[in-house]
Amino acid sequence: MRTTALDLDAAFGALSDPTRRAIVSRLARGPATVGELAEPFDLTLQAVSKHLAVLTRAGLVERGRDAQRRPARLSGPALGDLTGWLLDFRAHVTEGYERLDALLADDPQTPSPPTPRARRKR
Amino acid sequence: MRTTALDLDAAFGALSDPTRRAIVSRLARGPATVGELAEPFDLTLQAVSKHLAVLTRAGLVERGRDAQRRPARLSGPALGDLTGWLLDFRAHVTEGYERLDALLADDPQTPSPPTPRARRKR
């Protein structure tokens, strides 16, 4: 069995492609077949099938069976887990920032010292 | 419209690598130099520098200047935007699922009856 739980590598990787995000967007409105998913794109069915495989491997999509069709639908939990991870993360960052603000107050290395770096020749 | 705004491709792509997620985790506890970031990894400084470049290009990290050092720190907003995108998304999905549930009133785990367009035979 392939990893059905959330694989952060695979999940983020899957969502890093705009075509796949579009597919996921489409699936958010309900299940669809490969053919239906492929329609808006200028892509072969095989390419879309591959994208679906990537999403499925990442645990974001599940496939069913309806005669010759293999409709895809989103797997809610994975998306929830991903969101959870990011939320945790963001909380952590915010906290860190507050600590940093408290430490620095007014003195620190100024955020962006615009160093006009003249490029030298070789 | 913000041109610095988040690039979903780049942001998700950046977070799809475990080394980069570890770097981001480290940075969530405060800024760090390339050398400091590289320490826990069995990687060259150049490799870590490249990872930082990826994160910077994605808008997730900002670089500063402190003498020879170029400390990296997280860029809070990007992380917030990413989380926001996913939250929106998840909301959409949940809504879709509720609609689907209403239609099917069935066990979503069973692979067989996935769509309302069931045409199976045999």
Place this chain on the structure above:
DNA sequence: GCCTTATTCAACCAATCAGTTGTATAGTGA
């Protein structure tokens, strides 16, 4: 002015990726 430290740039390499075409499998309907 050298050294030393911190970081990046440049070139390269192997692996992976997104796409293609062509073929094969699975299921329906006659």
Place this chain on the structure above:
DNA sequence: TCACTATACAACTGATTGGTTGAATAAGGC
């Protein structure tokens, strides 16, 4: 059975990626 539809598999290709080594750049300390 045979034709048709929907999808997957296989092999290939060019581009990208994650890593390396080696050289260059930037800044400070002596």
